[in-house]
Amino acid sequence: xxxxxxxxxxxxxxxxxxxxxxxxxxxxxxxxxxxxxxxxxxxxxxxxxxxxxxxxxxxxxxxxxxxxxxxxxxxxxxxxxxxxxxxxxxxxxxxxxxxxxxxxxxxxxxxxxxxxxxxxxxxxxxxxxxxxxxxxxxxxxxxxxxxxxxxxxxxxxxxxxxxxxxxxxxxxxxxxxxxxxxxxxxxxxxxxxxxxxxxxxxxxxxxxxxxxxxxxxxxxxxxxxxxxxxxxxxxxxxxxxxxxxxxxxxxxxxxxxxxxxxxxxxxxxxxxxxxxxxxxxxxxxxxxxxxxxxxxxxxxxxxxxxxxxxxxxxxxxxxxxxxxxxxxxxxxxxxxxxxxxxxxxxxxxxxxxxxx
Amino acid sequence: xxxxxxxxxxxxxxxxxxxxxxxxxxxxxxxxxxxxxxxxxxxxxxxxxxxxxxxxxxxxxxxxxxxxxxxxxxxxxxxxxxxxxxxxxxxxxxxxxxxxxxxxxxxxxxxxxxxxxxxxxxxxxxxxxxxxxxxxxxxxxxxxxxxxxxxxxxxxxxxxxxxxxxxxxxxxxxxxxxxxxxxxxxxxxxxxxxxxxxxxxxxxxxxxxxxxxxxxxxxxxxxxxxxxxxxxxxxxxxxxxxxxxxxxxxxxxxxxxxxxxxxxxxxxxxxxxxxxxxxxxxxxxxxxxxxxxxxxxxxxxxxxxxxxxxxxxxxxxxxxxxxxxxxxxxxxxxxxxxxxxxxxxxxxxxxxxxxxxxxxxxxx
Numbered sequence: 173x174x175x176x177x178x179x180x181x182x183x184x185x186x187x188x189x190x191x192x193x194x195x196x197x198x199x200x201x202x203x204x205x206x207x208x209x210x211x212x213x214x215x216x217x218x219x220x221x222x223x224x225x226x227x228x229x230x231x232x233x234x235x236x237x238x239x240x241x242x243x244x245x246x247x248x249x250x251x252x253x254x255x256x257x258x259x260x261x262x263x264x265x266x267x268x269x270x271x272x273x274x275x276x277x278x279x280x281x282x283x284x285x286x287x288x289x290x291x292x293x294x295x296x297x298x299x300x301x302x303x304x305x306x307x308x309x310x311x312x313x314x315x316x317x318x319x320x321x322x323x324x325x326x327x328x329x330x331x332x333x334x335x336x337x338x339x340x341x342x343x344x345x346x347x348x349x350x351x352x353x354x355x356x357x358x359x360x361x362x363x364x365x366x367x368x369x370x371x372x373x374x375x376x377x378x379x380x381x382x383x384x385x386x387x388x389x390x391x392x393x394x395x396x397x398x399x400x401x402x403x404x405x406x407x408x409x410x411x412x413x414x415x416x417x418x419x420x421x422x423x424x425x426x427x428x429x430x431x432x433x434x435x436x437x438x439x440x441x442x443x444x445x446x447x448x449x450x451x452x453x454x455x456x457x458x459x460x461x462x463x464x465x466x467x468x469x470x471x472x473x474x475x476x477x478x479x480x481x482x483x484x485x486x487x488x489x490x491x492x493x494x495x496x497x498x499x500x501x502x503x504x505x506x507x508x509x510x511x512x513x514x515x516x517x518x519x520x521x522x523x524x525x526x527x528x
Numbered sequence: 529x530x531x532x533x534x535x536x537x538x539x540x541x542x543x544x545x546x547x548x549x550x551x552x553x554x555x556x557x558x559x560x561x562x563x564x565x566x567x568x569x570x571x572x573x574x575x576x577x578x579x580x581x582x583x584x585x586x587x588x589x590x591x592x593x594x595x596x597x598x599x600x601x602x603x604x605x606x607x608x609x610x611x612x613x614x615x616x617x618x619x620x621x622x623x624x625x626x627x628x629x630x631x632x633x634x635x636x637x638x639x640x641x642x643x644x645x646x647x648x649x650x651x652x653x654x655x656x657x658x659x660x661x662x663x664x665x666x667x668x669x670x671x672x673x674x675x676x677x678x679x680x681x682x683x684x685x686x687x688x689x690x691x692x693x694x695x696x697x698x699x700x701x702x703x704x705x706x707x708x709x710x711x712x713x714x715x716x717x718x719x720x721x722x723x724x725x726x727x728x729x730x731x732x733x734x735x736x737x738x739x740x741x742x743x744x745x746x747x748x749x750x751x752x753x754x755x756x757x758x759x760x761x762x763x764x765x766x767x768x769x770x771x772x773x774x775x776x777x778x779x780x781x782x783x784x785x786x787x788x789x790x791x792x793x794x795x796x797x798x799x800x801x802x803x804x805x806x807x808x809x810x811x812x813x814x815x816x817x818x819x820x821x822x823x824x825x826x827x828x829x830x831x832x833x834x835x836x837x838x839x840x841x842x843x844x845x846x847x848x849x850x851x852x853x854x855x856x857x858x859x860x861x862x863x864x865x866x867x868x869x870x871x872x873x874x875x876x877x878x879x880x881x882x883x884x885x886x887x888x889x890x891x892x
Contacts, residue, residue, distance in 0.1 A: 245796040249590045516704045
């Protein structure tokens with residue numbers, strides 16, 4: 173009996189040891205998602221990035237993820253679970269995970285953390301973001317060319333700087349083509365709610381807009397636009413399947429390039445904290461194919477994209493006025509990043525009052 | 529054919545005790561089959577789900593954090609439901625408690641004293657109780673349906689919180705994000721023991737469960753609650769007022785939900801946000817019935833339900849599967865527990881009858 177026990181114990185120890193050794197071979201890189209990884213928008217874009225990372229570095233790392241993690245105390249537990257399960261590098265992919273990530277990062281100084289779209293860093297906590305507004309500027313120009321009525325509808329999520337910045341970039345782009353262009357904004361107060369987003373889209377179309385864009389994550393607005401026969405822009409992922417005749421282009425988040433770059437640094441032991449804010453030129457976002465538009469509009473969009481990528485064109489360049497008519501940027505002056513990251517005012521041309 | 533549930537004349541004591549275990553067994557079998565169909569090792573999955581979260585200290589703390597609001601709310605609800613008052617709006621009372629308790633750390637943030645925390649808890653209870661007082665008043669004096677009024681008030685509370693954190697209570701240093709300033713250290717509910725982050729909310733939950741259990745079992749009030757719940761007429765003959773009982777049960781459950789709200793905000797979140805509860809007030813209804821409306825049963829039920837959340841995450845991490853099958857599995861567990869409990873009290877009767885025969889008799 174004793175022998176049997178001993179044999180069992182050694183077997184268990186060997187199995188336990190080999191499992192441990194296996195885990196040590198490959199570094200674990202983990203992801204925390206706020207939505208479902210098949211949401212067709214924000215989270216799916218991050219998951220595509222994760223799969224690209226696996227493809228590129230799959231012989232050295234393995235990845236894990238937790239999806240549909242609610243923001244708040246649940247997030248703290250989810251992140252801590254990953255930190256404890258042996259993850260060396262953890263990407264938390266929603267703004268609302270910021271404080272939870274900060275707390276867990278303080279508890280696990282040996283684990284590296286990267287938080288998307290936040291503004292708090294630590295020696296083992298970096299932030300990363302994407303200059304989505306560059307894409308929105310291009311969308312604004314396309315909208316101004318396509319729209320018959322000179323009014324676009326904008327489905328916004330929450331009045332945070334990120335979203336306000338997007339609205340302003342869209343209007344600025346549109347007004348560079350048509351100085352009288354206006355947009356109407358509906359605040360859906362959600363990132364992910366097909367019902368509310370569809371309602372917002374219907375309300376905007378009923379108010380007479382003939383181009384629709386969204387800063388929410390589902391394809392519902394695209395479907396409504398398709399039903400009502402107007403054009404629309406996709407968000408976060410290419411939404412062409414939801415509107416083959418409808419989508420003009422989409423801002424596609426291509427996080428994979430960033431994940432590969434940072435994970436490689438982590439593997440080389442050269443990872444350092446930073447606040448990264450890459451744009452079109454770095455490949456962290458790209459534009460879905462320009463479709464359902466005349467060739468001259470397509471050519472214009474492609475040229476603007478090239479100019480932004482080369483740095484020749486900065487979307488927020490004066491002369492620009494705030495909504496109340498006061499001057500924001502003088503002719504030729506460009507906005508600094510600090511102002512953009514804390515943006516809490518509209519530029520001229522937005523037919524809405526910013527919720528304060 | 530018609531299927532009917534028929535009340536059993538007498539309830540088997542043995543099966544009352546066995547029922548949760550039968551339910552667990554059925555869940556294990558069907559859950560195991562599901563994991564097998566997904567191509568995952570069912571033993572590993574069930575281990576991660578039920579055992580792994582219990583093997584580590586930090587995870588036990590997380591269990592307590594998750595269970596605390598569920599237990600606290602469900603204990604209050606059990607008093608309501610036993611006395612036949614159907615408070616469905618605990619979610620709203622939870623939120624209003626959190627808001628009322630947060631007045632001190634958000635509006636009077638400069639006042640830092642050891643008195644802050646106890647006052648916050650009292651304000652939280654008061655906020656929840658007052659908010660539950662609305663449906664109580666409407667039912668006691670205007671005879672409205674408390675199920676509807678309490679449920680509708682949840683939306684009022686949610687939108688009120690949303691407006692506060694975007695408007696007057698927004699953190700001036702928070703880059704325009706919809707959240708209040710973070711609470712000062714004197715306004716944060718301390719951890720119970722040093723080994724993890726479980727805060728005193730869990731302590732409140734256990735104390736509340738014991739007190740309510742004692743009241744239900746050993747006091748006249750408890751007897752009054754049971755009698756009025758089972759028969760208003762009998763209660764009236766005994767000199768009990770069902771109107772007073774509406775007030776008592778609603779205010780008590782509102783206060784406990786409010787306490788859960790402020791304990792959660794102060795202990796776990798440490799600021800107000802547009803959403804502070806992943807539906808605790810509604811999940812607590814399940815917990816109350818899972819615990820058979822017995823406060824001590826509710827403690828167990830709350831822990832079990834919390835375990836399904838933690839276990840669900842553990843399975844996701846260890847087996848690399850999506851959270852969808854996990855939700856199905858949680859659903860399986862609840863389905864079996866509640867149906868096993870139902871079948872103790874009822875039996876299924878198939879009623880076969882000929883359609884042509886009933887047609888002649890007209891509409892019944």
